[in-house]
Amino acid sequence: MATQLPPARAGRRPRTVRTAPAVSAAPVPGPYATGHIAPLDGLRGLAVLGVLLFHTGHLGGGFLGVDLFFVLSGFLITGLLLRETGARDGRIDLVAFWGRRARRLLPALAVMIAGTLVLVWALGPPALLRHALDDAPWVAANLANWHFVSEQVGYWDSADTRVFAHLWSIAVEEQFYLVWPLLLGLAARGRDAHRRVAVLATAGAAVSLALMIVLTVPADTTRVYEGTDTRAFSLLLGALAATAPASRLLARAGDRAAGWAGAVLVCGIGAYWATADGQDDLSLFQGGLFLHALAAALLIGLLARAPRTLAGRLLAAPPLRWFGLLSYSLYLWHWPACLLLSEERLGLSGWSRTAVVLAVSTAAARLSKTLVEDPVRHRARWAKGRTGLAALLATFAALAVLWLLIPQPQTATGTVDITRLLPAPPAAG
Numbered sequence: 001m002a003t004q005l006p007p008a009r010a011g012r013r014p015r016t017v018r019t020a021p022a023v024s025a026a027p028v029p030g031p032y033a034t035g036h037i038a039p040l041d042g043l044r045g046l047a048v049l050g051v052l053l054f055h056t057g058h059l060g061g062g063f064l065g066v067d068l069f070f071v072l073s074g075f076l077i078t079g080l081l082l083r084e085t086g087a088r089d090g091r092i093d094l095v096a097f098w099g100r101r102a103r104r105l106l107p108a109l110a111v112m113i114a115g116t117l118v119l120v121w122a123l124g125p126p127a128l129l130r131h132a133l134d135d136a137p138w139v140a141a142n143l144a145n146w147h148f149v150s151e152q153v154g155y156w157d158s159a160d161t162r163v164f165a166h167l168w169s170i171a172v173e174e175q176f177y178l179v180w181p182l183l184l185g186l187a188a189r190g191r192d193a194h195r196r197v198a199v200l201a202t203a204g205a206a207v208s209l210a211l212m213i214v215l216t217v218p219a220d221t222t223r224v225y226e227g228t229d230t231r232a233f234s235l236l237l238g239a240l241a242a243t244a245p246a247s248r249l250l251a252r253a254g255d256r257a258a259g260w261a262g263a264v265l266v267c268g269i270g271a272y273w274a275t276a277d278g279q280d281d282l283s284l285f286q287g288g289l290f291l292h293a294l295a296a297a298l299l300i301g302l303l304a305r306a307p308r309t310l311a312g313r314l315l316a317a318p319p320l321r322w323f324g325l326l327s328y329s330l331y332l333w334h335w336p337a338c339l340l341l342s343e344e345r346l347g348l349s350g351w352s353r354t355a356v357v358l359a360v361s362t363a364a365a366r367l368s369k370t371l372v373e374d375p376v377r378h379r380a381r382w383a384k385g386r387t388g389l390a391a392l393l394a395t396f397a398a399l400a401v402l403w404l405l406i407p408q409p410q411t412a413t414g415t416v417d418i419t420r421l422l423p424a425p426p427a428a429g
């Protein structure tokens with residue numbers, strides 16, 4: 001759910017990345033060789049497809065694709081920041097970093113919010129529109145996760161009433177991007193920067209795990225599932241994998257052992273996705289999510305060191321990489337498509353409906369990437385500096401105007417006299 005770089009064309013050697021890369025592509029960070037890691041694109045494609053299959057009722061553990069997104073984002077962002085501190089004597093240009101994040105994530109998010117509000121107004125039931133209007137300001141402010149927690153919107157049993165329910169994870173990542181560079185910039189100054197960052201990431205992940213275990217309430221796990229503090233361990237384990245100490249530890253295994261370990265991790269993660277049940281399995285919140293994130297971090301580190309192993313070649317398959325490069329937009333659009341293209345509306349169910357949802361989501365994502373994301377990131381000079389900031393502010397001002405113009409639906413007109421629902425008293429005598 002972050003940025004991607006164009007993959008190398010088939011039959012050509014991968015190009016070295018020279019521009020400022022972004023999160024969800026595969027520039028090799030930190031201690032790894034410079035280049036493009038194709039399997040990480042495929043891993044991201046697998047994650048977004050898992051989430052879509054979960055939301056259409058086919059893969060019970062597909063929600064763990066979000067966890068995989070978190071680990072990938074922590075790995076890639078930390079690697080890029082560590083490379084910058086190495087090149088700039090321990091300093092990070094925070095304004096430039098946050099500007100790149102804003103250009104990558106916010107324009108597509110704003111377009112999705114606007115398009116979804118219009119579509120729900122035109123096609124959706126009144127209750128869905130009312131919730132969408134209530135949630136939209138929090139989504140635009142990247143605070144959706146805390147909004148849902150405070151409103152006690154149960155993720156597992158109420159998400160189908162909120163068209164923006166899936167954007168809690170985007171909020172978690174944005175909050176991480178705001179805080180982590182500040183902490184990393186302090187830890188990375190002077191000698192042994194990678195070691196201090198590794199210690200910081202490890203300690204932070206341990207505290208996050210402890211908070212999840214302590215704060216878990218069996219009746220409703222939404223607080224620990226969507227809280228930034230209780231999900232930070234996934235991002236921080238990815239960050240740990242991007243440091244030199246982790247890289248040196250994995251390098252001791254050698255490429256052959258890395259290949260076997262990668263294959264075992266792929267099979268293990270796949271088996272966990274096939275059997276996990278987020279709503280009823282409390283073990284997820286007592287260490288299961290942490291172990292899944294740790295396995296994902298190990299797999300990512302191994303793929304970065306040895307991308308040509310069996311697991312690497314499978315994950316670098318062109319269809320997976322194609323979905324991986326489209327993953328951010330596809331994640332944004334797939335849930336509104338799921339709710340608007342219901343079984344009742346389509347007259348379809350099962351895999352037939354899933355195919356329609358996937359096709360519509362993919363088309364919307366492709367349009368977003370072609371018309372919004374790529375031009376803003378790569379070609380539009382106005383998108384940078386003060387002009388870019390002004391354009392971004394104007395975009396969200398227009399979004400606010402749209403939000404004000406859409407009328408609140410009347411979902412509770414009229415009243416009912418509940419005494420008429422009671423049985424009549426027996427007649428006297």
